[in-house]
Amino acid sequence: KAGVTQTPRYLIKTRGQQVTLSCSPISGHRSVSWYQQTPGQGLQFLFEYFSETQRNKGNFPGRFSGRQFSNSRSEMNVSTLELGDSALYLCASSWGLGGVVAKNIQYFGAGTRLSVL
């Protein structure tokens, strides 16, 4: 079974530009979550999509947005890039139906390394 696929793996942009990252979840998974990893802050939750709807959102500015398609694939967009947006962006997929007993595990892709110059 194929894992979570993120494209591209590496990206270099300049300040003010915008960028779109893509994530293909594990087949059958309906939830996709996005995280930002930086050396100083660890993994920070961006947002979660389930069945094309944003279900949860972290504390990031409105420049960060996302969407999910009917096939569960997801994209994340960052507009007006800033130097501080340089990070590893990770996507994780899961069944999406959690609970105290039947928890679902999030599986991560290898990430997209974004460098903003």
Add this chain to the structure above:
Amino acid sequence: DQQVKQNSPSLSVQEGRISILNCDYTNSMFDYFLWYKKYPAEGPTFLISISSIKDKNEDGRFTVFLNKSAKHLSLHIVPSQPGDSAVYFCAASAFKGGSEKLVFGKGTKLTVNP
């Protein structure tokens, strides 16, 4: 406000010995805890998890212990192997409104020396 804390940025142990990685949390609503392992240039890989209704979960060489009263969990690796060298992240979640988000600690870099 950091809800999940891994106070040791790094840990070094000898091959064959026990590795103990610690994690503290502040939010009493967390009801599920996970450990992920991350190698450079790869995404985090799920290792082991524990529900708040348990105090111990074991999977091969890996055991996670949960002390709810102290809001503390730990990951024990016995025996440690050089291939275990990686960054280990503790994560917690609270099922709320039909959705979950993982809150991660900043990670502990484990080095297992041959």
